[in-house]
Each structure stands twice: as structure tokens, then as C-alpha cells.
Amino acid sequence: MASDDQEDQQLRAVTLQNAQSVLLARRRVEEDLRKQSEWLRITLASIGDAVISTDIEGRVTFMNKVAEDLTGWPMPEALGRALPEVFHIINEQTRRRVQDPAQHALKDGSIVGLANHTILMSRDGTERPIDDSAAPIRDVGGAVSGAVLVFRDVMEQRRVELEHRQAEARYRSLVDATAQIVWTTDPHGQVVEDCPSWRAFTGQTYEQWKGWGWTNAVHPDDREHTAQVWGRSVASKSICQLVYRLRRHDGEYRWSVVRVVPVMDVQGDIREWVGMITDITERKQAGDALEESEAKFKLLFECSPLPKWALEVKTLRFVDVNEAAIQLYGYTREEFLQLTVLDVRTAEVGEALTALLDRSARHLPGVDACQHRKKGGELIDVEVHLSEITLSQERVWLASIIDVTARKMTEAALEDTARRRNEFLAMLAHELRNPLAPIRNAGHVLRLAPDNREVVQSTAEMVERQIGHLVRLVDDLLDVTRIDRGKIELRQERIELAPVVTHVVAAAQALIQCMEHDVTVTLPPQPVYLYADPIRLAQIIGNLLNNACKFTDKGGTISVTVGVEGGDSCRPEAVVRIRDNGVGIPADQLRRIFEMFTQVDTSLERSRDGLGIGLALAKNLVEMHGGTLEAHSEGVGLGSEFVLRLPIPVDAPMPLPPVPSSTVSPPISRTILVVDDNRDSAMSLATLLSVKGHQTHTAFNGNQAVEAVGTLNPDVVLLDIGMPTMNGYEACRRIREAPGGKNMLLIAVTGWGQEDDRDKSSEAGFDFHLVKPVDLDALIRMLDSR
Amino acid sequence: MAIPTEPIGSIPRPPALVEALAVLDGSDPALEPLYDEAVRDTIEQFEATGSPVITDGEQRKYHNFWTYSVQGLPNTAPDGFKIPFAAGHVRRMLRLTGGPFCYQHRADTYLDQAQRLAQVPVKQAVISPSALSLMYPPEELPGYPREQFIDDLLREHETEVRACLQKGAHKVQIDFTEGRLAVKIDPSGQLLNSFVDLNNLALSRFSAEDRKRIGVHTCPGGDRDSTHSADIDYAELLPSLFALNVGNFYIALAGETDRTRVLEIIRDHIGPEHRVFVGVVSPIDPRVETPEEVRDRVIEAARYIPLDQLGTCDDCGFSPFCDDISTSRDTAFAKIRARVQGTALAAELLGGR
The missing domain is CATH 3.30.450.20 (PAS domain)
Structure with a gap:
């Protein structure tokens, strides 16, 4: 039992201790209840x-x-x-x-x-x-x-309801008073109330219009859509707005805009729908016209070959660009729309943009001549024509862009050409006067000392030299025009290069000696054959050598080296290098040295002779031969080198048979009629031929010539072409037709030296065509040919 | 007018199951077929008695009605306090050795199986929080204060009862057999009041509507045809019992020596919202009552309890401990049958009055 008592005591202890915990738990529950009660009290109070x-x-x-x-x-x-x-x-x-x-x-x-x-x-x-x-x-x-x-x-609620009723009454009064059609439906969208303004407009009776009868007054094409939109609005309790055609009492369908709004009651439920209809026919027609106009504008805008922009007035932001603008500037349309005109226009050129826009805004001509930068950075010269227009109800700048870059470049090139032509003409006058002066002096010398053989001899040589210079000037000028017109024909044949070079150097001896230059010529050990026009080749090399002499100060050194090199295509080339220690060529002028009418640093070299066409002529002739001509110089004062390269033909034509050496025969005296309206010319030539042992006669126009032939029956007639009363061609034909005329040697002697002129001479019946001034040796060879 | 009649709970386990439980732990999977067969046979025989409400006979409650929910918890020891029975044997409870406290088994899982097999409403008995509160030892457990234990205990109990209600239990009966024992241990009534306080704390978590389906069962204990507190006067228990905030009271009466006195106490303390199920058959009495005896006991009770607040039940479970074979299954069902028939006879008589 003692054990049971202990158990009971333990149990009591446990239970009582638990009771304490239960008490605490219950207090927590009671506290929760108290809080709930407090919460309820606060809630009720709130x-x-x-x-x-x-x-x-x-x-x-x-x-x-x-x-x-x-x-x-x-x-x-x-x-x-x-x-x-x-x-x-x-x-x-x-x-x-x-x-x-x-x-x-x-x-x-x-x-x-x-x-x-x-x-x-x-x-x-x-x-x-x-x-x-x-x-x-x-x-x-x-x-x-x-x-x-x-x-x-509910006093406040009563007041709100009263105000609501009053507002409704006011609304009803407005409905009755308004000129627009105002109508109401029940919350479900059904017409259940009469609307005099609807009846007056449509002519429908209330019986016809109530319920859904009103849809019968809507245009049949708009009816289904109208019913759908209205049905959706009623279902969603949202504002309905649409446009349809409504039949007026006279049968005409009128465009109408309809707006229907739900009217809520105090509880927030839909009490009714109120609709308002406005006749917008006139407005819509105007809008359609505007729309059509804008569509046309848009088409013109887009299809214009001129680049066009539309710019926002305030910000100058692109709002539209056409395809031509996209092509010109390289931006996509989307990229354009992110930019303003200031992103394209450079600030350096043209007037201030604000001033330009201000003038354009006052409807004054607004042209922006400026430079624009393309997407890739390239600058272009443009003219931007600006005007302010209304597009889609917004004011915008309309800009048309004209790319004048090419025009500007052409203008600049023309200006440069004109400048160079003027310089050329001035130079030509100078060049022509230079030889004329000593020739005039020679005339005086001969008149004063006609018997001094030594003076006469040196004067004659001087005159020949100056005339040779004049002839070269004129020949070069003629060649330039021929090249420009593509009229030069090469008379190519197989020739050896070395003799041509030797001949050119020999021909230039007078100038070389005058300038006291030391000229060395180096020729290859083996002959180099070319397929070339020997005269033109001599002209080319002569020009280069002449240039070297002129642009090298007195006592200079000039080397002429002829050789054979591999060439770019591994085919052998003949190479002629003419090197001097003269004035040299500035690096920035090397590229232009072969351009027509160009001379190096003309301000300094004014004293050098030349028209600035020699190198251009030489380069053109070289290229006609399939060769190249290059200029090299280390700079001013460091001399120059011109390198002529000509292809050596692989299968060159067989060499011509050697020309048999001509046997010297005694000169034959012939009867020669010299005809020229320039009496000095006729007389001087006749005198020259007389000196050579011929019997000479002169005539001064075509008629005289024909007449003289009839009386003199000459062996040879030298006929000028351009003469008054009868020109040389006509005279030639007459002479040929005269007795014995067919066998006469007729030689045209003229200032006209073009191929056409030669062809005309031939057609007229001339045997030969000589260009003034007459090359005496050539004339003698012609006389000797008979 | 029909007088509701309900069983208390347990029915003796079939011998095969009892023998197996003697050698195997209650949660051994090998027992599953025996459990299943026991439940199936119990429900079948229960329904054969004509009882309008049945239980699963608590066939799966191991080891007993008191400790089934905590059996197998790792934080328990078998040396809990002792319950001495008049017959001289002692049942020993489990002792909590550490926190936290939680149920190992919930009675609503038994309800699931029974409802699948039953054709009539099934009620479910659960153990009271006050009974399990005795697991906490006198000395404080380190790291697990008593207050925390009480909170955990209330939560677990609420979870079990709410699950049974939600699954459709006809009634949820809270076994409060320790109430009368508490008076025996502490005649001052302090223990009993603390039990009532604790149980009311748990009951306060339910709505009034829920509490109409919740009841409390009290008896002097019943194990091996013996009680632990039959010598305690109901007069010391019932006033406090009726302070419990529930709608139903299952009070053992058939085994009482002075039933009239008990009925008078009930009459004096029953509230208008209460229904009192009085015991009309006694499990610890090996003799099977006749329906007529039951009828007379009901009529006797009806003199003190308004008929619309009266119900009948067994005095106690027939086998609260799983190894109790003092009563046979046949006897148990025979007694139940007598309860059902006797209650019906009484209702017939009282209804014709």
C-alpha cells in the first residue's frame, strides 16, 4: 500500500503541475478571447x-x-x-x-x-x-x-439622390433642346422610349424605331457591323462609339458618328444608355478629300526620283523619307527616323540653318546650299529646297534634296581648264613672239649688210633655227587637236630604235650646244627592233630630250640610255631613259605633269620655252604605241628622269629589204609656178627655188594660176589652197582639166595640215600636200620624184 | 420516439489476434491480416446485433484505449504511473522521456477502415488530453517545458478529433475514465478540476456545432472484469463532469449499486443542451442482460432524464486492453444486442405513453 500511496502522490504531483500549465494555457486563451473581443469592439466602433x-x-x-x-x-x-x-x-x-x-x-x-x-x-x-x-x-x-x-x-444619400434626380431633369431638358439626335435605351440596349429628334431625322415612327427597329434606318452595308458593336458594348457595359450611314427622312444616307454611354444609378448599376448621333457627312467628305490629297502627295513623295524628307517643325526630326533619300544617304528608313537634320548637315558650309528656316517659315524661297554627310561619312554638296506644309494635320518641313556634287566638280574642272587655256594662250603668244623677234632682226641685218657673206650666213642659220622652232610649235598644236579628235594615224613599220635616237640627238645639237649641256647617249650592243611610226617615235624622244634641255640649267648633264628590260608581262620592252640634273619636279606635280597645258611651277619657269603640251602629246603618242611613259624626280633641284617603255613585238614583221642607196644625179631645172595670195610667201618660195636652179613664176590667186598654166605650161605648180576668187582645190581641178594638166606635178602648199585637208587635196587632184612653212628638203624630194 | 443507443467502443479481440499480439509488437506488419479479419468480423457481428451505431471494436488499438496514440514513440519509457485495479492487477502507462510530444497513431485511421466496411454509422472513441497529460513526469524535462508539452498535447488531440469529425464519425467519444480515478486519488477534487480545465481547453477549439457530435465517457474502469474506482461516489464526479463543454455524456450506470442516486445527480446537473447516454449493460458482469432488464433500466432513467435528452450505452468497453479476454466476443455482442433490443422496448413503451 505504501507503494500505492507513493504512486498516488506522484500522480497528484504530476497532475497539479499540469494544472499550472493548463492555467497558463487557459489564460492565453482568455487573452486571445479578450483580444478578439477588443478587436470586435474596435471594429464596431470603426x-x-x-x-x-x-x-x-x-x-x-x-x-x-x-x-x-x-x-x-x-x-x-x-x-x-x-x-x-x-x-x-x-x-x-x-x-x-x-x-x-x-x-x-x-x-x-x-x-x-x-x-x-x-x-x-x-x-x-x-x-x-x-x-x-x-x-x-x-x-x-x-x-x-x-x-x-x-x-x-441616410440624409446624405437622400441629398445625393435628390441631386441625381435634378441632374437627370436637366439632362432631359438638354436632350429636348439639342439639335443632335439624343436617345435612350433600357439597360439591355432596347429602345423603349420615344425620341422626337430621331423621328424627325429619320422619318421613322416610334413604332418603327422602338426595340431594334432603329437598325432599319442604318445603311444595309453598315447594319450588321453596327449591331455587333452595339451588342458587344451592351454585354461589356462599355462606351460604344461607331460611324455608320443613317437614312434621312428624304432617303439620303448621311454619315453619322454615334456615341452611346451607360448611365449608372446610385448603386452603380446601369440604369439606361444614352446615345448621341451627329451628322458628319460634310466633315467626312472634307476628310476624304484631304485623305485622297494626302495619298497623292504620299505617292509623289515616295516615287519622286529626288530625295525627299519630311521634318518635324520644332525638332527637325525626320518623320518620313522617300526611297531616293534612302538610296542617296545610305541610312535605312528606321535609322533616318531616329535622326534630326542636324545629324546629316555639316555646319561648315551654307548659311545658318535657323535663318534659313526662319525665311522659309515666312514663305520666302528657302534653299539650303550646304554639305551633307552620308552614313559612310562621305560628304556631298546639296541644294535643299524647303517648304512648310500640313501633312496628316501636322505642320512639317518638306525638303527636296538635289545632289550637286557632280555639277560642282564639273564646274571646278571647267574653271581649271579655262584657267589653263588662258595660261596657254598667254604662253602661246609669248612663244610665237620669241622666234619672230630674231627673224625681224635678221631682215634688218640682211638689208644693212647684204654683201657680208659671213653675216648673211649666220643670219640665215639663225632664221632657219627660229623658223624650225615655230614649225615645231605649230606642229605640236596641230597634233594636239588631232589627238583630241582621234585623227592621228600611226604609220607603223619595223624600225630599229638606235638610229631614231641618234637622229633625234643630232637634230637637237643646236639647242644642246646653245645650252652647253653634256649629253651622253648609251645604245645597246644589239639592235632593238620595234613596230612603230618612226616620225612619231622621233617626235616623242625629241620632246623628252628638248624638255630635258630646257629644264636643265646651262651646262647640265643629260643622259640618254637605250636598253631592253623584262617588262611587266615578262615580255621584253625597249626602254629609253632620259635623265637630267635639272630643276626637277615637285612630288605634288608629278601626277599632273602629263596633263595638257601643264608646266612645272610656271611662276618660276616662265623663262623656259614651251607651251606645256609636249609631254601630254608624247604620252598620248606612246600609249598609241602600246607603251608607257613615266616621270620620276627626287624633288625640286634634284633632276628628273623620263622613262619610255615600248613593247618589242615577238613576231615582228620581216625587215624591209634594205633601201638601195640613191645615186646622186645632177639637179634638173624645172619650170615651176608658185601660186599664193600671200605675195611674200609666193615670192620667197619662188626665190628659193630659183636659187636651186629652177625657172620660177608666180601667180597670186586661182584665176591667175589657171591662166598662167595655160601660157607657161609649167612642170610643177605649187598651189596655196585658201585663196580669194578661186581656191586651190578649184584651181587644181581646172589645171588638171587643161591641156597637159594631167601630167603636171601639182603640190598643195597650205597652212591646213589635217588628214581631212590632205584627203581633200588628194580628191582635188594634187599629187602631194605640203604644210607651210615648206620643208625645202621634202619639196626637193617631191620634185625629184618626177 | 426512438431512444438513441450507442456502444462505448471495445470488443474483445479474436483469439488468434490476441495470441499473435502476445508475441509480436502491435505495429508488426505480420499482424495486418489478423487486424483486417478482426475488424471485418467485428463490424459484421456488430451490425448483426441491430445496433444503429457501431464501432470497429477497437480491434487495432494497441495496446489499449489509453496509450494507443503514443505506443511506439521513441521518446517514451514503459515505467509510467500505475493504475491499480480492484482485482489486484496493475496497468502501467508510458512515461515521456523528452520532447517534442506528438501522436504516433491517430484514431481517424481506424475510422477509415471501419467506414469502408460498415453499413451503419460508426462512432469513434479517442483518449482524453487529461489522460495523456499524465505522461509528463513530475520533474521538468530538459529543453521541453511542461507548457510546451500541454500546447503540443492540445494540438494533437484537436487534430485527431477534427479528423474524425471531418471523416464523418457519427460521434467522437472522449474516454475520460481517469475522471473518477482522479477523485479517488485526490478527494479534494483538485485533480478532477484540473482535468476538466485541460479538456475544456481542448474543447474550446471546436464550434458549438462540432461539440454537438462530441461526447465524454466516464466509468470506474473495466479490465478483466474489474474496476479501478467503482468505490468513488458519482456525486463527487458528475457535477464537474457536466462542466465539460460537450453535447454528450456516456455515463456507466448499469454496474452502479445505487442507480437512483446517480440518476438524481444527473437530473440535478444536466443542462438543456446535453444528452446523457446511461449505461444499461455491464461488461464486467459476465451475465448477459435480458432486453427486458435493459428496458426497465431505460424506463427508470427516463424518470430523471428528459426523454429527448436520454440515450443508452454500454457501461464501458468490453475489452479496453487488447489482452483482456475475460469477456468473450459472443458475450459482448449478446449484451449489445440486449442493449439495443431493450432500448427499443423502452422507447416503444415510453413513446406510447
Whole structure:
């Protein structure tokens, strides 16, 4: 038993200790309940409605603050009082006391709402319209143990409802007064009310328009869409807006914009729909025209071959560009739309953009001559024609861009050409006067000392030299025009290069000696054969050698080296190098040295002879031979080297048979008629031929020539072409037709030296064509040919 | 007017199961077929008695009605306090050795199987929080204060009861057999009041509607045809018992020597929201009551308890401990049948009155 007692004591100890824990737990639960109760009290105090609770006897057990305010009873005073004493309500119309809903709830155990038009009489006699309801409070067993009464002051609500009614009345008045069609439907979108303005516009009767009858006045093509949109709005309770054609009473369909809005009641439910219809036919027609106009503009804009932009007026941001602009600038359309015009226009060229825009805004011509930068950075010269227009109801700058880059370059090139031509003409005059002066002096010398053989001899040599110089000038000029017109024909044949070089150097001896240059010529050990025009080749090398002499100060060193090199295509080339220690060529002028009318540093070298066409001529002739001509120089004062390369033909034609050495025969005296309207020319030539042992006669026009032939029957007639009364061609034909004329040697002697001129001479019946001034040796060879 | 009648809970296990349980742990998987067969046969025989409400006979409760929920917990020891029975034997409870406390088994899992097999409503008995509160030892467990244990205990109990309610148990009966024992141990009533407080804390977690389906069972214990506290006067227990916030009370009455006195106490303390199921058959009495005897006991009770608040039940489970074979299954079902028939006879008589 002692053991059992110990067990019991232990058990008691455990249980009592547990009881302490249970007590703590219960306190926590009670605290939770207290908090819940407090929360409930605060909640009831915080809600906007008034709350009064009662016990089963209908005595007040709780009131929140709102209830205290509305009834005028502080809770401490109200507690325990019968509810009707605190909550005193009367009927609004009868002013008789009514039973409060809590009494019903206590009695019936059900939730009760009070009838409308109830007035709460507060303790101080203030009357307030209220809404209220009551519910029974049940205990854990479900038995009714009290009631809770909830009520609220509806005075503000009554005021809102009154304002709402007044607003509605005002709205109705507006509807009646407005010129637009204003109509209403029920919450489901059905027309249930007459609308005089609708009837007046459409001519429908109310019977025709009510329900969905109104859709019959809508254009058949718009009817289905209209019904769908309206149906969706009703279903979604959202504003409906659409445009349709509505038949007017006279049968004409009028474009109408319709806007229907839901009207909510106080509870937030749709009470009705109000629609408003506005006739927009005129507006729409204007809009259509504008739309069409803008469409045309857009087409022109897009299809224009001129690059075009549309710019936002304020920001100058691109709002549109056409395809031509995209092509010109290299930006995509999307890239353009991220830019402003300032991203394209350089600031360095053209007037200030603001001034330009200001002028354009005042509708004055606005042309922006400036430079633009393409996407890749390349600059272009442009003219931008600006005008301000309205596009899609927005003011924009319309810009048309003309790319004038090529035109500017052409203008610059033309200006340069004109400048060089003027320089050339000045140079030509200078070059022509230079030989004329010594020739004139020679005339004076001969007149003064005609018997001084030594003086006469040196003067004659000087005159020949100057005339040779003049002839070269004229020949070069003629060759230039031939090359320009593609009229030069090469008379290519197999020739050896070395003799040509030797001949050219020998021909230049006079100038070389004059300049006291030391000229060395190096020829290859083996002959180098070319397929070339020997005269033109001599002309080329002569030009280069002449150039070296002129542009090397007196006593200079010039080397002429002829050789064979591999060439770019591994085919052998003949190479002629003419090197001097002269003035040299600046690096920046090397590229232009072969351009027509170009001389190196003309301001310094004015004293050098030449027209600036020799190198251009030489280069053209070289290229006609399939060769190249290059200029090299280490710089000013360091001399120059010109390198001529000509292809050596692999299968060159067989060498011509050696020309048999001509046997020297004694000169034959011939009867020669010299015809020229320039008497000095005719007389001097006749004198020259007389000196050579011939019998000479002169005539000074074509008629005289024909006549003289008839009387003289000459062996040879030298005929000028350009003569008054009868030109040389006509005279030639007449002479040929005269007796013995066919066998006469007829030689044209003229200033016209073009191929055409030669062809015309041949056609007229001339045997030979000589260009003034006459090369005496050539003339003698012609005379000897008969 | 029908008088509701319900069983208390346990039915003696079939011998095969009892023999197996003697050598195997209650959670051994090898027992599953025996458990299943025992439940199936119990429900079949239960329904054969005509009882409008049945149980699964607590065939799966191991080892007994008191410790089934904590059996197998690792933080327990077998040397809990002792319950001495009048017959001289002692049942020993488990002792908690550390926190946290939680159930190992919940009674709603037994309900699941029974409901699948039963054709009639099934009630479920669970152990009270006050009974399990005795697991916490006198000395404080390190790191696991008593307050935390009480919180955990209440949570576990609430979870079990709520699960049974949600699964559709006809009633959830809280076994409060320790109530009368508490008076025996502490005649001052302090122990009993602390038990009531603890159980009411648990019950406060349920709604009034839930509590209409919750009941409390009290008896002087019943094991091997013996009680532990039959000598305690109901007068010391019942006033406190009715303080429990439940809708139903299952009070052992058939085995009482002075039933009238007990009924008078009930009459004096029953509340309007209460229904009292009085015991009309006694499991510890090996004799099977006749329906007429039961009928008379019901009529006797009806003199003190309003008929619409009266119900009948067995005094106790027929085998609260799984190894109790003092009563046979046949006897148990025969007694149940007598309860059902006798209650019906009484209802017939009282209804015609």
C-alpha cells in the first residue's frame, strides 16, 4: 500500500503541475478571447454604421460611437435601458411611432430590415432619415440571446439622390433642346422610349424605331457591323462609339458618328444608355478629300526620283523619307527616323540653318546650299529646297534634296581648264613672239649688210633655227587637236630604235650646244627592233630630250640610255631613259605633269620655252604605241628622269629589204609656178627655188594660176589652197582639166595640215600636200620624184 | 420516439489476434491480416446485433484505449504511473522521456477502415488530453517545458478529433475514465478540476456545432472484469463532469449499486443542451442482460432524464486492453444486442405513453 500511496502522490504531483500549465494555457486563451473581443469592439466602433446590441429582454448591452452620435445617448447611460427608449423611430409620413426591427428579431429569431421612410428621433429631438436592420444573437445552443441593430443616417444619400434626380431633369431638358439626335435605351440596349429628334431625322415612327427597329434606318452595308458593336458594348457595359450611314427622312444616307454611354444609378448599376448621333457627312467628305490629297502627295513623295524628307517643325526630326533619300544617304528608313537634320548637315558650309528656316517659315524661297554627310561619312554638296506644309494635320518641313556634287566638280574642272587655256594662250603668244623677234632682226641685218657673206650666213642659220622652232610649235598644236579628235594615224613599220635616237640627238645639237649641256647617249650592243611610226617615235624622244634641255640649267648633264628590260608581262620592252640634273619636279606635280597645258611651277619657269603640251602629246603618242611613259624626280633641284617603255613585238614583221642607196644625179631645172595670195610667201618660195636652179613664176590667186598654166605650161605648180576668187582645190581641178594638166606635178602648199585637208587635196587632184612653212628638203624630194 | 443507443467502443479481440499480439509488437506488419479479419468480423457481428451505431471494436488499438496514440514513440519509457485495479492487477502507462510530444497513431485511421466496411454509422472513441497529460513526469524535462508539452498535447488531440469529425464519425467519444480515478486519488477534487480545465481547453477549439457530435465517457474502469474506482461516489464526479463543454455524456450506470442516486445527480446537473447516454449493460458482469432488464433500466432513467435528452450505452468497453479476454466476443455482442433490443422496448413503451 505504501507503494500505492507513493504512486498516488506522484500522480497528484504530476497532475497539479499540469494544472499550472493548463492555467497558463487557459489564460492565453482568455487573452486571445479578450483580444478578439477588443478587436470586435474596435471594429464596431470603426464601422460607419451605428450598432446597438440588446439582451434577450431588449435592453441595451452595447452601442458604438456612431450609435451614440445618432441617438444622442452615451453608452453608459443607455446600458440596461429598453431599446425603444434609446432608439426612437417614427414613420416619416404618419409621424407615428413604429416598432424597431430588434423587437422583431428577438421575437421571431429572424433578420429584419425596416421599411423605408423611417425617422430616428434623437435624444435632443433631431430627426434623421435612417435605414436599419436587425438580427438575432444566438448562444452556443442556438437559442436567441439578444439582438443586434444596425442603422445608418441616410440624409446624405437622400441629398445625393435628390441631386441625381435634378441632374437627370436637366439632362432631359438638354436632350429636348439639342439639335443632335439624343436617345435612350433600357439597360439591355432596347429602345423603349420615344425620341422626337430621331423621328424627325429619320422619318421613322416610334413604332418603327422602338426595340431594334432603329437598325432599319442604318445603311444595309453598315447594319450588321453596327449591331455587333452595339451588342458587344451592351454585354461589356462599355462606351460604344461607331460611324455608320443613317437614312434621312428624304432617303439620303448621311454619315453619322454615334456615341452611346451607360448611365449608372446610385448603386452603380446601369440604369439606361444614352446615345448621341451627329451628322458628319460634310466633315467626312472634307476628310476624304484631304485623305485622297494626302495619298497623292504620299505617292509623289515616295516615287519622286529626288530625295525627299519630311521634318518635324520644332525638332527637325525626320518623320518620313522617300526611297531616293534612302538610296542617296545610305541610312535605312528606321535609322533616318531616329535622326534630326542636324545629324546629316555639316555646319561648315551654307548659311545658318535657323535663318534659313526662319525665311522659309515666312514663305520666302528657302534653299539650303550646304554639305551633307552620308552614313559612310562621305560628304556631298546639296541644294535643299524647303517648304512648310500640313501633312496628316501636322505642320512639317518638306525638303527636296538635289545632289550637286557632280555639277560642282564639273564646274571646278571647267574653271581649271579655262584657267589653263588662258595660261596657254598667254604662253602661246609669248612663244610665237620669241622666234619672230630674231627673224625681224635678221631682215634688218640682211638689208644693212647684204654683201657680208659671213653675216648673211649666220643670219640665215639663225632664221632657219627660229623658223624650225615655230614649225615645231605649230606642229605640236596641230597634233594636239588631232589627238583630241582621234585623227592621228600611226604609220607603223619595223624600225630599229638606235638610229631614231641618234637622229633625234643630232637634230637637237643646236639647242644642246646653245645650252652647253653634256649629253651622253648609251645604245645597246644589239639592235632593238620595234613596230612603230618612226616620225612619231622621233617626235616623242625629241620632246623628252628638248624638255630635258630646257629644264636643265646651262651646262647640265643629260643622259640618254637605250636598253631592253623584262617588262611587266615578262615580255621584253625597249626602254629609253632620259635623265637630267635639272630643276626637277615637285612630288605634288608629278601626277599632273602629263596633263595638257601643264608646266612645272610656271611662276618660276616662265623663262623656259614651251607651251606645256609636249609631254601630254608624247604620252598620248606612246600609249598609241602600246607603251608607257613615266616621270620620276627626287624633288625640286634634284633632276628628273623620263622613262619610255615600248613593247618589242615577238613576231615582228620581216625587215624591209634594205633601201638601195640613191645615186646622186645632177639637179634638173624645172619650170615651176608658185601660186599664193600671200605675195611674200609666193615670192620667197619662188626665190628659193630659183636659187636651186629652177625657172620660177608666180601667180597670186586661182584665176591667175589657171591662166598662167595655160601660157607657161609649167612642170610643177605649187598651189596655196585658201585663196580669194578661186581656191586651190578649184584651181587644181581646172589645171588638171587643161591641156597637159594631167601630167603636171601639182603640190598643195597650205597652212591646213589635217588628214581631212590632205584627203581633200588628194580628191582635188594634187599629187602631194605640203604644210607651210615648206620643208625645202621634202619639196626637193617631191620634185625629184618626177 | 426512438431512444438513441450507442456502444462505448471495445470488443474483445479474436483469439488468434490476441495470441499473435502476445508475441509480436502491435505495429508488426505480420499482424495486418489478423487486424483486417478482426475488424471485418467485428463490424459484421456488430451490425448483426441491430445496433444503429457501431464501432470497429477497437480491434487495432494497441495496446489499449489509453496509450494507443503514443505506443511506439521513441521518446517514451514503459515505467509510467500505475493504475491499480480492484482485482489486484496493475496497468502501467508510458512515461515521456523528452520532447517534442506528438501522436504516433491517430484514431481517424481506424475510422477509415471501419467506414469502408460498415453499413451503419460508426462512432469513434479517442483518449482524453487529461489522460495523456499524465505522461509528463513530475520533474521538468530538459529543453521541453511542461507548457510546451500541454500546447503540443492540445494540438494533437484537436487534430485527431477534427479528423474524425471531418471523416464523418457519427460521434467522437472522449474516454475520460481517469475522471473518477482522479477523485479517488485526490478527494479534494483538485485533480478532477484540473482535468476538466485541460479538456475544456481542448474543447474550446471546436464550434458549438462540432461539440454537438462530441461526447465524454466516464466509468470506474473495466479490465478483466474489474474496476479501478467503482468505490468513488458519482456525486463527487458528475457535477464537474457536466462542466465539460460537450453535447454528450456516456455515463456507466448499469454496474452502479445505487442507480437512483446517480440518476438524481444527473437530473440535478444536466443542462438543456446535453444528452446523457446511461449505461444499461455491464461488461464486467459476465451475465448477459435480458432486453427486458435493459428496458426497465431505460424506463427508470427516463424518470430523471428528459426523454429527448436520454440515450443508452454500454457501461464501458468490453475489452479496453487488447489482452483482456475475460469477456468473450459472443458475450459482448449478446449484451449489445440486449442493449439495443431493450432500448427499443423502452422507447416503444415510453413513446406510447
